Amino acid sequence: MKVIPTAIPEVLLLEPQVYGDHRGFFLESFNHQTFAEKTGLDRMFVQDNHSRSKGGILRGLHYQIQQTQGKLMRVVAGEIFDVAVDIRRHSPTFGQWVGEVLSADNHRQLWVPEGFAHGFYVMSDSADVLYKTTDYYAPQHERSILWNDPDIAIDWPLRDPHPVLSAKDQGGDRLADAEVFDA
Numbered sequence: 001m002k003v004i005p006t007a008i009p010e011v012l013l014l015e016p017q018v019y020g021d022h023r024g025f026f027l028e029s030f031n032h033q034t035f036a037e038k039t040g041l042d043r044m045f046v047q048d049n050h051s052r053s054k055g056g057i058l059r060g061l062h063y064q065i066q067q068t069q070g071k072l073m074r075v076v077a078g079e080i081f082d083v084a085v086d087i088r089r090h091s092p093t094f095g096q097w098v099g100e101v102l103s104a105d106n107h108r109q110l111w112v113p114e115g116f117a118h119g120f121y122v123m124s125d126s127a128d129v130l131y132k133t134t135d136y137y138a139p140q141h142e143r144s145i146l147w148n149d150p151d152i153a154i155d156w157p158l159r160d161p162h163p164v165l166s167a168k169d170q171g172g173d174r175l176a177d178a179e180v181f182d183a
Ligand SMILES: Cc1cn([C@H]2C[C@H](O)[C@@H](COP(=O)(O)OP(=O)(O)O[C@H]3O[C@H](C)C(=O)[C@H](O)[C@H]3O)O2)c(=O)[nH]c1=O
Pocket: 049, 051, 059, 060, 062, 063, 071, 118, 119, 120, 137, 166
């Protein structure tokens, strides 16, 4: 597995070793020992999620203010633009974002640490996103930040100007008004 740094040191792009042959391919999508050795992170994942979205859907920006979740994102069908936003008040990269294309073809994974808001935009006609989280879903602690907050200015590769959003995501907070982490 290769670990590729991003503009925010704590956000990591991972490339698994892919074993291709005449039948197709094999890869280890997660190996606890390899993940710890290569990233230096000691995390236990407690939940696996599967999210399918049509093209043009944008989910996010979400985080849990308590029971914070680290997320290991990957795509098994289609292509997404996956975004992590640093919302740790005392971080030198507070309010900055990282966006990476994850796809069924590039097999790339994004490590979104605790203390970050997360969202993705579906660039293909459909996408299946699988991800592991380091704490359990806790809706009472879930918060949303507006996907197009001008103070964050994420450069989403939109297929058209209006992504399809859930009602919750239409009403996200501006970062300036959001509950953020005191880290
Ligand atoms: C996240 C989650 C949701 N649900 C239920 C709650 C709702 O009945 C339904 C859809 O939930 P929601 O609209 O919050 O799903 P997303 O908009 O994909 O939310 C996720 O979107 C962004 C990309 C994230 O990073 C988070 O994982 C998460 O907030 O699934 C569960 O039962 N367990 C869960 O862990």
